[in-house]
Amino acid sequence: MALVNILLLxxxxxxxxxxxxxxxxALAGRRGIRFLQHLYDVRLLLRKGAVYSPTTxxxxxxxxxxxxxxxxxxxxxxxxxxxxxxxxxxGDMVAFAYLLALGRFALILGAMDTGSSFEGMGAxxxxxxxxxxxxxxxxxxxxxxxxxxxxxxxxxxTAAPQARFTVVLLLTAYVLVKIxxxxxxxxxxxxPRTHLELTMIHEVMCLDYCGVDLGMIQIAGWxxxxxxxxxxxxxxxxxxxxxxxxxxxxxxxxxxxxxGIVESTQARNKLxxxxxxxxxxxxxxxxxxxxxxxxQLNLFVQ
Amino acid sequence: MTLYLLFILAxxxxxxxxxxxxxxxxxxxxxxxAGMLAAAIPAVGILSGAEQRVALWEIAGPFGTDRGMLDxxxxxFVVVIAIGSVxxxxxxxxxxxxxxxxxxxxxxxxxxxxxxxxxxxMTGVVASEGGYSFxxxxxxxxxxxxxxxLYDAQRREVRxxxxxxxxxMHIGFVLLVAGFARLDAACGSADFxxxxxxxxxxxxxxxxxxxxxxxxxxxxxxxxxxWLPEAHPAAPSHVSALMSGVMIxxxxxxxxxxxxxxxxxxxxxxAGLVLLGAGIVTGLWGVVLASAQNDAKRxxxxxxxxxxxxxxxxLGIGMLGYDAGNYAVALCGVCGALLHTLNHxxxxxxxxxxxxxxxxxxxxxxxxxxxxxxxxxxxxxILFLCGTAALCxxxxxxxxxxxxxxxxxxxxxxxxxxxxxxSAAGLIALALIGxxxxxxxxxxxxxAFLGAPRSHCVAEAREVDNVRIAAMALPLTGMLAVGxxxxxxxxxxxxxxxxxxxxxDAAAHAERLLHPALAGVCRTAWLxxxxxxxxxxxxxRALRRRTVTAGPTWGCGFxxxxxxxxxxxxxxxxxxxxxxxxxxxxxxxxRAVDKAEIFPATHNFDIRHKDKIDRLFAAWWVxxxxxxxxxxxxxxxxxxxxxxLFALAFLVLVFxxxxxxxx
Numbered sequence: 001m002a003l004v005n006i007l008l009l010x011x012x013x014x015x016x017x018x019x020x021x022x023x024x025x026a027l028a029g030r031r032g033i034r035f036l037q038h039l040y041d042v043r044l045l046l047r048k049g050a051v052y053s054p055t056t057x058x059x060x061x062x063x064x065x066x067x068x069x070x071x072x073x074x075x076x077x078x079x080x081x082x083x084x085x086x087x088x089x090x091g092d093m094v095a096f097a098y099l100l101a102l103g104r105f106a107l108i109l110g111a112m113d114t115g116s117s118f119e120g121m122g123a124x125x126x127x128x129x130x131x132x133x134x135x136x137x138x139x140x141x142x143x144x145x146x147x148x149x150x151x152x153x154x155x156x157x158t159a160a161p162q163a164r165f166t167v168v169l170l171l172t173a174y175v176l177v178k179i180x181x182x183x184x185x186x187x188x189x190x191x192p193r194t195h196l197e198l199t200m201i202h203e204v205m206c207l208d209y210c211g212v213d214l215g216m217i218q219i220a221g222w223x224x225x226x227x228x229x230x231x232x233x234x235x236x237x238x239x240x241x242x243x244x245x246x247x248x249x250x251x252x253x254x255x256x257x258x259x260g261i262v263e264s265t266q267a268r269n270k271l272x273x274x275x276x277x278x279x280x281x282x283x284x285x286x287x288x289x290x291x292x293x294x295x296q297l298n299l300f301v302q
Numbered sequence: 303m304t305l306y307l308l309f310i311l312a313x314x315x316x317x318x319x320x321x322x323x324x325x326x327x328x329x330x331x332x333x334x335x336a337g338m339l340a341a342a343i344p345a346v347g348i349l350s351g352a353e354q355r356v357a358l359w360e361i362a363g364p365f366g367t368d369r370g371m372l373d374x375x376x377x378x379f380v381v382v383i384a385i386g387s388v389x390x391x392x393x394x395x396x397x398x399x400x401x402x403x404x405x406x407x408x409x410x411x412x413x414x415x416x417x418x419x420x421x422x423x424m425t426g427v428v429a430s431e432g433g434y435s436f437x438x439x440x441x442x443x444x445x446x447x448x449x450x451x452l453y454d455a456q457r458r459e460v461r462x463x464x465x466x467x468x469x470x471m472h473i474g475f476v477l478l479v480a481g482f483a484r485l486d487a488a489c490g491s492a493d494f495x496x497x498x499x500x501x502x503x504x505x506x507x508x509x510x511x512x513x514x515x516x517x518x519x520x521x522x523x524x525x526x527x528x529w530l531p532e533a534h535p536a537a538p539s540h541v542s543a544l545m546s547g548v549m550i551x552x553x554x555x556x557x558x559x560x561x562x563x564x565x566x567x568x569x570x571x572x573a574g575l576v577l578l579g580a581g582i583v584t585g586l587w588g589v590v591l592a593s594a595q596n597d598a599k600r601x602x603x604x605x606x607x608x609x610x611x612x613x614x615x616x617l618g619i620g621m622l623g624y625d626a627g628n629y630a631v632a633l634c635g636v637c638g639a640l641l642h643t644l645n646h647x648x649x650x651x652x653x654x655x656x657x658x659x660x661x662x663x664x665x666x667x668x669x670x671x672x673x674x675x676x677x678x679x680x681x682x683x684i685l686f687l688c689g690t691a692a693l694c695x696x697x698x699x700x701x702x703x704x705x706x707x708x709x710x711x712x713x714x715x716x717x718x719x720x721x722x723x724x725s726a727a728g729l730i731a732l733a734l735i736g737x738x739x740x741x742x743x744x745x746x747x748x749x750a751f752l753g754a755p756r757s758h759c760v761a762e763a764r765e766v767d768n769v770r771i772a773a774m775a776l777p778l779t780g781m782l783a784v785g786x787x788x789x790x791x792x793x794x795x796x797x798x799x800x801x802x803x804x805x806x807d808a809a810a811h812a813e814r815l816l817h818p819a820l821a822g823v824c825r826t827a828w829l830x831x832x833x834x835x836x837x838x839x840x841x842x843r844a845l846r847r848r849t850v851t852a853g854p855t856w857g858c859g860f861x862x863x864x865x866x867x868x869x870x871x872x873x874x875x876x877x878x879x880x881x882x883x884x885x886x887x888x889x890x891x892x893r894a895v896d897k898a899e900i901f902p903a904t905h906n907f908d909i910r911h912k913d914k915i916d917r918l919f920a921a922w923w924v925x926x927x928x929x930x931x932x933x934x935x936x937x938x939x940x941x942x943x944x945x946x947l948f949a950l951a952f953l954v955l956v957f958x959x960x961x962x963x964x965x
Contacts, residue, residue: 049848053855055754057677059687065841069834073826087829089822090815091710095697098706098736099830102696105740109687112748112869114855115674120748120869127744128877131737138733142716142726151713197858207856212844216837275881286730293722 005083008248009075013226014039015252016259023260042218048211055115056208063110064209064216070103071220075227079154080251081237081244088154093141096153097134100183100224104130107217111205118197122204125271129189129201132278133182139285140175143168143292144235157234160241168292169239175285176232177258182278184225186259189277191268199271229255306361307438314418319411323402327395330414334391334421338384341425345377345384349794358429370429374797375562378640379428379555382647385780386548387421393655393773394540396766397662398453413453420446420544427552433482433492440478440552444471447549450541451533463529463536470529474519478556481513497563506569513560514576521553523614524584527607528916531591534603535667539658542599546606547651551643554613558640561621562801571625578618578724582731585611587915589735590882593742593875594911598657598667601746602650605693608735609646613639616708619721619728620802623711628720629806630815634711636802637816640795642704645784648777649692649701655774656686660750663763669749669871671759676751678763683751685774690747692781694740698827700784703791703820708732710819738878745874754865786827788820872909879911886911 018035025032034040052060076086077096089095108127111119144156147165161169182189185202197204206217233251237244269277314333321329344356358370372380394417402410423446426439448471451464486492489500500509515526522530530550534542561577564570588608595601620635659682660675661667676683692699695706709732715725755761784791792812800808857863879886890909895902937948 046844050845050850051853052850054852055674055855057752059676059752062838065834065837069830069837072833073830076829087822087826090819091706091713092822092826093713094706094709095823095826097733098695098697098702099826101694101736101740102691102830105691105694105696105744108740108744109748109752112744113752115753115865115868116855116857116863117867117869118856118858120753120874123744123748124869124874124877127741127874131734131741131878134737135730135733138729139726142713142729145713145717146719146722149717149719151710151717211848212841216841272880275877282730286726289726293726296719296722 001083002086005080005085006076008080008083009078009226009230012080012230012248012251013075013222016225016229016256017222019252019256020260020263023257024264027261027264038218038222042215045210045215045218046212050211050213053114053208056113060110060113060208061213063106063113064213064220066106067103068216068220068223070099070106071223071227074099074103075223077153078227078230079157079234080230081234081242081247082158083244084154088152090151092152092154093138093145096227097137097141101130101134103220103224107205110209114208116208118200118204119207121198122201125201125274126205129182129274129278132275132282133179136175136278136282136285137179139282139289140172140179141231143172143285143289146289146292146296148238153231157238161238164295165292166239168288168295169235171284171288171291173232173235173239173254175281175288176228176235177254178281178284180225180228180232180255181259181262182281183228184221184259187263188266188269189274191263194268199268225255226251310422311419314422315411315415318414318418319408323407323410326410326414327391327398330418331388331391331395333418334387337418337422337425338387341372341380341429342384344372345380348372348374348377349381349797351797358425368435369431370426370435371431372429373801375555375558375801376428378644378795378798379551380425382551382644383421383424383428383548385777386544386647386651387424389651389655389773389776390540390544390547391417391421392776393543393658393770394538396770396773397538397540397658399767400662401453409453412449416446416449417541417544420450420549424548424552428555431493431495433485433494433496436494437475437478437482441475443549443552444468444475447541447545450544451537453538453541454536457536460536463532467529467533470519470526474516474526477512477516477519481509481516484509484512494559494563497560501563501567501569506564506567507572510560510564510569510573511576514557514580517553517556517560518580519553521550521557521614522584522607522610523553523580524587524607524611525915527584527588527610528913530607531595531600531603531913531916534606534654535597535599539599539654539661542603543651543654543658546603546654547647550606550610551647554610554643557614558617558802561617564621565624565802565804570621574618574621574625575724576618577614577621578728581611581613581615581618582727583611584608585615585735586731586738587611587885589738589742590878590885591911591913593738593745593878594882594886596669596871596911598660598669598672598746598750599654601742602653602657605739605742606646606650608739609642609650609693612705612708612732612735613642613646615639615728615732616642616704616711619708619711619715619725620799622721622724623715624803624806626715626720628715628718629803629808629811631711631715631718631721631725632803632806633796633799633808633811633816634707634714636799637792637795637812638704638706638708638711640798641707641784641791642701644791644795645692645700645704645781648780648784649689649699652685652689652774652777652781653693655770656682656689659766659770663766664757664759666757666759669746671757672750673753673756673760673865673868674751675755675760675763678755678760679765681765681771682774685771685778686751687747688778688781690743692785693743695736696740697823698782698785698831700781700791702827703784703788703823705732705736706819706823707792707816710816714815741875741878745871749869749871749874753868756865756868786824786831788823788827789817792816792820885914887914887917888912 111123190201423442430436592604616639623631695701715721
């Protein structure tokens with residue numbers, strides 16, 4: 001079952017960017033690029049040589065491996081529906097969060113290693129937003145733990161939750177989708193298509209990577225997005241009691257459509273507003289947690 | 303006992319003063335290593351479960367027998383002290399070598415004597431059973447560390463910091479003396495063992511809070527942490543490492559001791575809440591202030607405050623869990639706190655040594671003057687990187703294991719429904735602390751070790767000698783051991799954690815809950831290492847036959863970039879500063895470039911982010927002293943007839959009092 005889990009997660013990771021592109025194209029009235037164009041692009045990158053700035057050290061060259069490696073291992077924790085993931089133990093959600101943090105740590109240091117003011121700017125933003133989104137992620141996962149009574153990803157979604165928690169679970173899923181937006185650098189926090197270095201966050205940190213390195217960073221990004229989207233999809237599936245196979249298409253649909261729609265209809269935030277945006281996610285997560293607690297105590301708010 | 307101690311002190315001092323200057327460090331190292339071995343061997347025996355209690359010394363004196371007893375809790379601290387002390391004396395050999403010429407032999411001898419006495423007295427602190435001998439060692443430790451800070455006494459800020467330290471420590475000491483005196487008066491004994499009886503029969507909170515304040519002063523709990531960020535940067539780096547890595551842990555030891563006496567009492571809940579609250583505030587305060595600083599040693603000092611916060615938070619969660627009857631939470635909280643104590647001592651020693659390398663090779667720890675030091679000092683760079691990752695609690699290093707254990711307790715408290723709200727508070731705080739620590743220390747590493755050199759000091763720096771690298775590798779070994787074999791590490795602290803939960807079988811709970819989780823952590827850690835290594839190898843293989851060229855860093859088309867344009871530490875944390883302005887007091891010299899200034903002229907600008915609490919303390923004292931002074935000054939009129947009148951009044955007062963039989 002663990003292999004099916006990995007396969008589904010990989011498929012979701014490969015499909016999400018395609019769905020995002022297609023949604024955007026449809027909303028703009030274009031035909032859009034090939035569904036798997038992003039795969040061809042990365043294949044091209046992986047075949048290339050490399051150019052390195054003389055300012056960078058060996059650390060810079062190690063960063064893509066660390067970033068992709070942590071994303072790979074972190075993805076191994078995520079169950080698809082009620083399937084059992086490859087790695088699972090009590091408290092594995094902490095390991096998941098800190099593996100993502102290790103990836104972020106590597107990427108930030110890589111950006112600082114280039115000695116560029118633009119990359120430092122991106123690194124500083126990434127560090128701040130990452131720090132602020134961490135409590136939101138933990139609180140959302142804690143809500144799941146509260147509702148299910150378990151403390152590992154694999155168990156969180158196996159037990160069918162009571163009907164009264166449906167709303168709480170759906171709200172948690174909403175919080176998780178917002179976290180996906182933040183963590184994968186999408187509008188309204190960050191815009192992957194922006195062309196001005198001053199306003200970039202994630203993209204500017206990768207400016208000096210090319211070829212294989214850039215390809216690895218992109219793959220890691222897909223995996224990270226897919227892992228977090230799968231969590232949101234699992235939560236929705238658990239809320240409605242849907243079967244396990246529903247989670248994977250749901251993850252693709254939820255993230256693909258929501259990211260596509262938001263990017264076609266909204267402008268990105270002013271950078272100063274991003275902290276408020278992320279802190280609001282955290283506050284919302286705390287509120288959902290508290291309502292879950294009240295429900296658990298059987299105190300119904302009139 | 304005092305007699306024996308004086309004899310030992312005299313012998314240590316005599317030996318160190320007698321040998322030639324070059325050999326003083328090795329003599330001190332031998333003495334410390336011998337002393338630490340003598341204490342650590344029985345300690346390891348206890349921690350491995352071979353023995354329960356071992357007496358280190360037993361001396362009959364005028365106030366009854368004085369015993370130094372090791373139980374699992376003290377044994378854990380003895381190990382922490384042993385590793386930290388040996389590493390720090392070893393490091394001092396290379397670190398002080400270039401300063402020896404400028405100091406008198408007596409000065410150097412005094413320093414090494416204090417260093418030896420410091421590590422021996424810390425062992426005394428954690429082994430003492432009796433309250434008064436504990437206080438004696440405590441005071442000895444304070445004085446020794448005061449002397450250690452004063453190594454560079456010619457600098458004014460060093461003298462200031464040392465004095466502030468001495469004053470703060472003695473306020474704490476008075477609180478402790480008062481606490482133990484109260485205990486003695488009520489129970490007829492000032493031993494730690496008597497605390498339990500006292501708490502059972504008397505009101506718990508006054509004495510508990512009194513002692514907590516006294517110990518918190520040493521540990522650096524909010525709001526009495528203000529001495530820490532002043533003293534650590536002022537002290538030589540090996541002393542900062544010893545103080546930050548080990549000495550403040552004796553404060554934690556005290557807190558643990560008095561808390562363990564509360565097990566099973568109704569006041570445990572209040573104590574747990576106090577500890578949790580103190581931990582959250584201390585941790586967040588420490589990490590926000592750490593990220594605001596632009597001085598590597600000051601950042602590390604604030605991060606010590608943050609880590610003390612995490613330790614106390616873990617202990618608080620454990621106590622709340624125990625009170626709620628959830629022994630799994632209790633075990634996770636306490637084990638996490640104890641393990642984090644060990645972990646923090648390891649990585650903080652390493653990091654302070656690293657900062658010491660920067661200071662001795664580049665003569666600065668200011669982030670704005672550093673940059674690219676990793677290229678000049680590759681070994682220091684790699685070791686410091688490991689320490690930074692451990693500090694940010696990243697796998698596969700040790701910080702991750704202890705934080706995960708605390709998280710496990712928090713999640714367990716939520717999932718089981720026993721301490722939902724307190725655990726959630728702890729969880730949010732811990733997650734935020736973790737995230738901000740990553741911000742603070744990527745700032746430190748990124749600006750100091752990566753990029754291009756911002757000043758010629760770095761460009762001319764050389765790697766340090768091998769002894770110092772060895773001193774740094776010693777804690778690294780421990781860090782990797784804990785990080786890659788977490789079950790063994792937790793197995794060690796479980797015995798100490800059992801002191802806190804007499805009603806439960808700690809080992810059985812650890813077997814059921816902690817061991818499977820840590821086996822998972824262990825698998826994850828190895829897997830990450832393996833996957834990253836595999837990817838790195840594949841990448842290398844792929845690039846072998848392709849063209850790899852060098853080109854300048856992308857500068858957005860700007861043709862004349864220079865090193866001063868790199869992102870500085872100040873700008874790195876600017877985003878956080880803008881939302882955490884209320885915590886710091888910003889003082890700046892010069893004027894920053896105004897937004898409206900399109901073609902800026904030359905600007906000289908220096909900004910410092912000071913702790914608001916620091917000001918609060920200072921302002922309060924100064925205000926009080928000023929007031930008292932004003933009152934007293936009224937008497938000083940400068941007229942001789944007034945002074946004669948005062949003398950007459952005094953004589954009359956004495957006369958009246960003696961007539962009334964009051965003298």
